[in-house]
Amino acid sequence: MDLSVFILVMPALVAGVMIAATHAPLGLEVLKRGIVFMDLAVAQIAGLVMVSVVTWMPHPSPWLIQGLALTGALMAAGVFRWVESVVPKRQEAIIGTSYVFAASAAVLVLLNHPHGGEAMQNMVSGQLLFVTWVDVMKHAPVYAGIGVAWVTRPDWRSGIGFYSLFALAITSSVQLVGVYVVFASLIVPALVAIGRPNALIRAWSFGFGMMVLGSGSAVLLDMPAGPMVVMAGCGLASLHWAWRSRWP
Numbered sequence: 001m002d003l004s005v006f007i008l009v010m011p012a013l014v015a016g017v018m019i020a021a022t023h024a025p026l027g028l029e030v031l032k033r034g035i036v037f038m039d040l041a042v043a044q045i046a047g048l049v050m051v052s053v054v055t056w057m058p059h060p061s062p063w064l065i066q067g068l069a070l071t072g073a074l075m076a077a078g079v080f081r082w083v084e085s086v087v088p089k090r091q092e093a094i095i096g097t098s099y100v101f102a103a104s105a106a107v108l109v110l111l112n113h114p115h116g117g118e119a120m121q122n123m124v125s126g127q128l129l130f131v132t133w134v135d136v137m138k139h140a141p142v143y144a145g146i147g148v149a150w151v152t153r154p155d156w157r158s159g160i161g162f163y164s165l166f167a168l169a170i171t172s173s174v175q176l177v178g179v180y181v182v183f184a185s186l187i188v189p190a191l192v193a194i195g196r197p198n199a200l201i202r203a204w205s206f207g208f209g210m211m212v213l214g215s216g217s218a219v220l221l222d223m224p225a226g227p228m229v230v231m232a233g234c235g236l237a238s239l240h241w242a243w244r245s246r247w248p
Contacts, residue, residue: 005219012215012225015131015176018143019185020207022169025150025200027190029162036187037092038080041099042167043174043182046073047123048102050175052109054119062138070171077163125226126178129218139172178226185210188233192240210236 030039049072053060076098083091110119146165149156156165173182185207193202213236214229221228 009129009215009219011133011136012128012131013212014136015139016128016211016215016229017208018136018140019173019177019181020189020211021204022143022146023173023182023185024189024193024203024207025157026166026169027186028194028199028203029157030166030186031190031194035080035084035092035095037095037099038166039170039186040179040183041080041095041102042073042076042170043179044099044102044106045076046070046167046171046174047179048072048106048109051106051113051119051123055109055113066138066171066175069175070168073167073171074164077167078160081160081163122178123174124179125224126174126176126181128177128181128215128225128229131176135176139176142168142172177229181226181229184230184233188237192237206233206236206240 027039030036046069049069050065053065053068057064080091080095080098083094087094106120106123110117113119146169149161149165153161155161170182173185177185188210189203189206192206193199196202210233211229214232215225217223217232218225218228
């Protein structure tokens with residue numbers, strides 16, 4: 001990779017690092033709560049809102065798309081929080097059903113869209129390598145705010161505070177990297193790290209490595225970055241577990 005290509009993909013790498021840094025603590029909390037499907041569902045609902053706005057509104061502004069997607073994600077998070085308090089044993093099933101509903105609705109919304117296939121691919125796989133510095137600067141305050149809140153307000157790590165921070169992170173992340181990378185960057189590092197000493201540091205390190213390896217492989221092989229990041233994460237996790245099974 002020569003210097004010009006490295007400079008070109010720098011915004012993507014910075015975006016990946018921001019996402020990995022923010023998703024690590026959220027992913028660990030998701031696994032502790034046993035609500036793995038929630039990240040998929042909230043990401044898919046935010047994606048559904050975005051493709052609906054683009055399909056049904058002429059030339060919507062990026063801020064309108066962001067605002068409506070965030071509203072949808074916050075509403076979904078609020079509903080899931082209510083479900084947790086009312087019928088906790090059925091929460092995961094309800095969240096999973098919500099994901100399937102939102103994914104199916106997105107297919108129907110894009111059915112007659114002239115670029116429906118491309119829009120669907122962008123929603124699920126993202127366009128990480130095409131992230132610009134403008135995109136980074138637009139979403140950086142969101143990730144920074146979540147990080148500050150997580151450190152300074154421990155009470156927000158549970159209840160409606162957690163769900164709100166989660167919705168904020170997912171809304172930005174799904175616009176940058178798509179639904180699949182959102183899920184993988186939340187769950188895979190947390191799976192590797194949970195129950196181990198310094199779990200958060202382990203999750204951060206794994207998330208950073210997954211983003212860099214996936215993005216770099218995508219550039220070298222001329223492949224879509226989103227699927228390559230997911231493959232990198234799963235590959236690294238498999239190697240990690242194989243190593244642990246042999247040398248605990």
